[in-house]
Amino acid sequence: MLHSWHEVAATGLGRLRGTVDEGGAGWSSVFRVLVVAATQLELGRIHGVETLVCGIGPVEAALATSRALRDSSYDGVLNVGIAGARHLDPGSIVIGEEAIYSDLAGIASALPAVVRAQPDEGLLQLARSRLSGAFALPIATSAGVGGGHASADVEAMEGFGVLRAAAAAGVPALELRAISNRFDDARADWRIDEALAVLAAAVRSLLEAGDA
Secondary structure, X not given: OOOOHHHHHHHOHHHHHOOOOOOOOOHHHOXXXXXXXOOHHHHOOOOXXXXXXXXXXXXXXXXXXXXXXXXXOOOEEEEEEEEXXXXXXXXXXXXXXXXXXXXXXXXXXXXXXXXXXXXXXXXXHHHHXXXXXXXXXXXXXXXXXOOOOOOOOEXXXXXXXXXXXXXXXXXXXXXXXXXXXXXXXXXXXXXXXXXXXXXXXXXXXXXXXXXX
């Protein structure tokens, strides 16, 4: 890696990467970032960066991310997608301060289970500096909708798997989510299109060239 993400956060992407054109050249020839999401729908508005559809749930996410990091060399991994929240409004952006594997959280005190995964501190710092309106919070990972409600105020399905796979490969990683619904919203009321638009804008803000 040419620079650490701590240096990127402190110095500004523009000084380290150069410029980004509409086709996604420029910085991507210096830093290689893999953006991972469960579905193509969540990646459909994200351009100019390498992407991976990992499948739904923590197991598929870990397997697909591990394969990708085994086969190619990356400077960072960004796990993105929609999420539910207890109180946050749909359209809010959440930066994952940690990923909590809620499916195992209930047995963690009795058995040596790993239930928490930490993001790279440099990427976390960079996200905080570039996404000023975002909330930095723990995000629960659960294989089932609703399974993470007891573990955190934000719930998704892949973050823990992606972060654990990246950590095993020694690659910095971060989870970034857009809220599509509150926990008690009916599925028909989920604001997925709005969340996907906000998510794509946040990814651009995080990865595009320019000083933080």
